[in-house]
Amino acid sequence: MAALACGWQFGLRKPIMNSIEPLPFGLSQRLPPSNTQAEQALLGALLANNKAYDRISEFLAAEHFADPVHGRIYTAIQRRCEAGQIADAVTLRGEFEHNGALDEVGGTAYLAQLLSAMVGIINAGDYGRVIRDAWVRRQLIDVGEVMVNRAYGADPELDGGDQIEAAEQVLFDLATRGGNGEGKGITFEKALTIAIDLASQAFKNQGSVSGLDTGLRDLNKRTGGLHKSDLIILAGRPGMGKTALATKIAFGAAKAMLANARVDNPNAMPKQCVAIFSLEMSSDQLATRLLAEEARVSADKIRRGEISTRDFDNFVKVSREISEIPLIIDDTPAITLSALRTRCRRLQRTNGLGLIVVDYLQLMRPAAGTKPESRVQEISQITQGLKAIAKELAVPVIALSQLSRQVENREDKRPQLADLRESGSIEQDADMVMFIYRDEYYLQQREPKITAFDRDDKYQEAMEKWKSDMQAVYQKAELILAKQRHGPTGKIDLFFQGEFTLFADLDTIHE
Numbered sequence: 001m002a003a004l005a006c007g008w009q010f011g012l013r014k015p016i017m018n019s020i021e022p023l024p025f026g027l028s029q030r031l032p033p034s035n036t037q038a039e040q041a042l043l044g045a046l047l048a049n050n051k052a053y054d055r056i057s058e059f060l061a062a063e064h065f066a067d068p069v070h071g072r073i074y075t076a077i078q079r080r081c082e083a084g085q086i087a088d089a090v091t092l093r094g095e096f097e098h099n100g101a102l103d104e105v106g107g108t109a110y111l112a113q114l115l116s117a118m119v120g121i122i123n124a125g126d127y128g129r130v131i132r133d134a135w136v137r138r139q140l141i142d143v144g145e146v147m148v149n150r151a152y153g154a155d156p157e158l159d160g161g162d163q164i165e166a167a168e169q170v171l172f173d174l175a176t177r178g179g180n181g182e183g184k185g186i187t188f189e190k191a192l193t194i195a196i197d198l199a200s201q202a203f204k205n206q207g208s209v210s211g212l213d214t215g216l217r218d219l220n221k222r223t224g225g226l227h228k229s230d231l232i233i234l235a236g237r238p239g240m241g242k243t244a245l246a247t248k249i250a251f252g253a254a255k256a257m258l259a260n261a262r263v264d265n266p267n268a269m270p271k272q273c274v275a276i277f278s279l280e281m282s283s284d285q286l287a288t289r290l291l292a293e294e295a296r297v298s299a300d301k302i303r304r305g306e307i308s309t310r311d312f313d314n315f316v317k318v319s320r321e322i323s324e325i326p327l328i329i330d331d332t333p334a335i336t337l338s339a340l341r342t343r344c345r346r347l348q349r350t351n352g353l354g355l356i357v358v359d360y361l362q363l364m365r366p367a368a369g370t371k372p373e374s375r376v377q378e379i380s381q382i383t384q385g386l387k388a389i390a391k392e393l394a395v396p397v398i399a400l401s402q403l404s405r406q407v408e409n410r411e412d413k414r415p416q417l418a419d420l421r422e423s424g425s426i427e428q429d430a431d432m433v434m435f436i437y438r439d440e441y442y443l444q445q446r447e448p449k450i451t452a453f454d455r456d457d458k459y460q461e462a463m464e465k466w467k468s469d470m471q472a473v474y475q476k477a478e479l480i481l482a483k484q485r486h487g488p489t490g491k492i493d494l495f496f497q498g499e500f501t502l503f504a505d506l507d508t509i510h511e
Contacts, residue, residue, distance in 0.1 A: 032138045032141055033134045033138060033141075034066030034134050035131060036066070036067060037117070038127045038131050038134075039065050039066065039067055039070045039131055040070070040114055041118060041123075041127050042056070042127035042128060042131065043070060043073055043074065043077070043117075044114045044115050044116065044117040044118030045127065046074075046087065047077070047088050047089055047092070047111070047114060047115055047118075048118050050086065050087055050088075053077065053078070053081045053087075055124045055125040056125055056128030057078070057081070059128065059129075059132060060128040062074045062078070063135070064131050064132050064135040065131060066131075069104070069105050069106060072101070072104070073092065073114075076092055076095055080095075089108070089111040089112055089114075089115060092111060093108050093111060136174070139174050140174070143167070143170050143171065143174065146170070150163050151163065162336075165336055165342070166338070168338050168341075168342055169337070169338040172338070210225060211223070211224050211225025211228075211396070212226040212253050212256070212354060212355055212396060213225055213252060213253055213256035214226060214249045214252050214253060215249060215251065215252015215253065215256070216248070216252065216492075216494070216504075217505045218492045218493070218505060218506075219249075219492055222481060222487065222490065222492060223481075223484065223486075224486075224487065226249075226253065226355065226398075227396060228394045228395060228396060229390050229395075229396070229431075230396045230397070230431040230432060230485075231383070231386055231387040231390050231396075231397050231429055231430050231431050231432075232398045232399070232430065232431065232432045232433075232434065233398075233399055233400075233401050233427075233432070233433045234398055234400050234401070234434050234435075234436065235400070235402070235403050235419075235420060235433065235434070236403060236415065236435055236437065237403050237407055237408075237413075237415070238402070239441055240437060240438055240441065240477075241436055241438065241477065241501065242360070242436055243280070243289075243359055243360075243400065244289070244501040244502070244503055245436055245479070245494075246276075246357050246359055246398055246400055247276070247286065247289060247293075247357075248293070248502075248503045249357075250274045250276055250327065250355060250357045251325065253354065253355050254273070254274040254325045254326050254355075255325060257270040257272050257274070257354055258270050258324060258326060269326070270326045270352075271352045272326065272351070272352040273326035273327065273328050273351045273352060273353060273354065274327050274328070274354060274355040274356075274357065275328045275330065275343075275344060275347055275353060275356050276327065276329050276330070276357045276359065277331075277335060277340060277356070277358045277359065278329060278331045278359050279331075279332070279334065279335060279358070279363035279364065280359055280360060280363060281331065283329040283330075283331040286331070288302055288303070289501055290322075291315065291318065291319055291322075292501070293501065293502045294318045295311075295314050295315050295317075295318040295319075296314075296500060297311050297314065297315055297500070298499050298500060300499075302315070326351070328347060328351070330343060334365050335364060335365070336364070336365045336366065337364060337365070337382055340358070340364070341385070341389050344356060344393060348393050348395075353393055354395060355395060355396055355397075356390075356393075356395055356396070356397045356398070357397075357400075358386065358397065358398070358399040359400045360399070360400035360401060360402065361379070361383070361386075361399045361400060361402075361426070362379070362401065362402050364382050366378050366381045366382060376425075380425035383426050383428075383429040384425065384429055386399055387429045387430075401420060401426060403415050403419045403420065404420075406419060407419050413437070413442055414435070414437050414478070415435035415437060415482075416482065427483065430483065431484075431486070432481070432483060432485065433482045433483040433484075434480065434481055434482070435480040435482055436477060436478075436479055436480075437477065438476070438477045438478070439473040439476070439478075440470065440473045440474060440475070440476065440496075443469055443473060444470070446466065447466055448463050448466055475495060475497055475498075476493060476494070476495065476496065476506065477494040477496040478494070479492040479493075479494055480492075493506045495507070
């Protein structure tokens with residue numbers, strides 16, 4: 001194996017890896033890493049015994065071979081093995097003859113030569129890892145060359161910060177595709193142990209939640225709280241209160257973190273925080289909204305300074321009470337996916353991270369340096385990236401999303417999964433999809449106008465019916481769980497107070 005890793009010769013071809021002899025005419029002294037001998041030995045092992053394919057099929061692909069001829073031969077072996085057919089020198093010769101490609105792969109003589117290069121079938125996995133490792137190193141060299149060229153100004157659209165983000169994104173993608181490429185499966189016994197631990201935690205918390213507290217009683221009951229690695233989409237038309245509900249959930253989760261940390265020590269600080277990436281509102285606007293909700297003072301009056309001394313004193317008092325809530329607000333506009341990932345990783349290291357909220361999806365940009373062909377592909381990259389962040393950091397991610405205008409063209413304007421704007425991948429990648437809907441919002445716009453009636457009694461009748469309908473939906477909202485991987489779907493009724501942009505549990509017992 002040491003010989004293979006260093007690219008020593010086995011008598012078939014000269015090694016092309018790790019050459020350090022000076023080259024003429026000022027050429028680079030080093031050539032990209034590769035290992036022709038390992039490639040030949042592996043292909044020989046595969047041709048001699050197709051069972052060797054099982055040792056490398058999980059992590060090795062044709063693109064990992066440095067020699068394109070070897071990649072083409074591997075593809076043919078792979079195709080036949082996957083189809084349950086024999087792949088040897090005879091069958092491959094027939095296949096390449098049929099395709100007219102026999103000469104391109106070196107002819108029958110080279111297929112026979114590969115068989116003679118086989119060292120041992122049992123070492124097929126080791127050969128495969130050497131080949132893959134060389135491919136990863138070649139990719140790193142390519143990444144480095146792109147970074148150097150960009151730094152010299154090859155891509156003037158990217159400034160220094162964007163170049164760092166682009167490099168991080170490419171390295172992240174390579175780490176996802178690269179690494180050892182082998183699965184990380186666990187035994188069923190270990191999986192059962194984890195499942196029992198989760199069930200035990202839920203049993204101990206009967207009447208509470210097994211996941212992260214949302215601050216909303218009925219939502220907790222329906223979902224069990226917010227769970228690690230889940231991507232949760234909260235969508236709605238403009239004016240429905242998406243941001244207000246998302247901040248309510250984020251604030252409720254942060255309060256629960258602080259309360260749990262102070263069960264035994266009243267001065268303890270939580271080991272986790274909630275991160276809100278507010279692409280639409282500034283951090284002070286978001287803080288004002290949260291403060292208005294807690295102090296029960298109109299945010300509009302706060303902005304205009306139309307509050308009483310009593311309200312202002314209450315305002316200051318509440319601000320002191322909630323100042324220790326572990327909430328981080330990042331209001332960077334049009335943040336890129338790679339920048340968001342970097343900041344979340346940093347928060348995970350420094351503060352501990354329990355929940356991520358993104359407001360909202362369509363205002364994000366894909367990773368720096370990437371140029372998706374369409375808006376649909378761009379949104380797909382973003383949702384897939386957010387789901388990857390949720391899994392990597394093991395935290396729930398709530399992403400707000402706009403809905404398409406086709407909702408407005410229906411009689412029943414309650415949102416459906418098909419209304420998610422710009423990409424079906426939002427629905428596909430999400431573990432949970434929630435829609436916020438307020439009938440009061442649309443009913444207000446249908447107030448009868450006296451000019452539309454020829455008789456006063458008809459107008460009064462229509463007005464009475466409208467008032468009755470308004471009374472039935474006054475300060476009520478519907479949270480529609482359209483998709484939930486781990487539980488039931490359905491509707492949750494919430495209380496909404498527009499003056500304070502406040503969502504809360506709806507009291508269905510008292511008048």
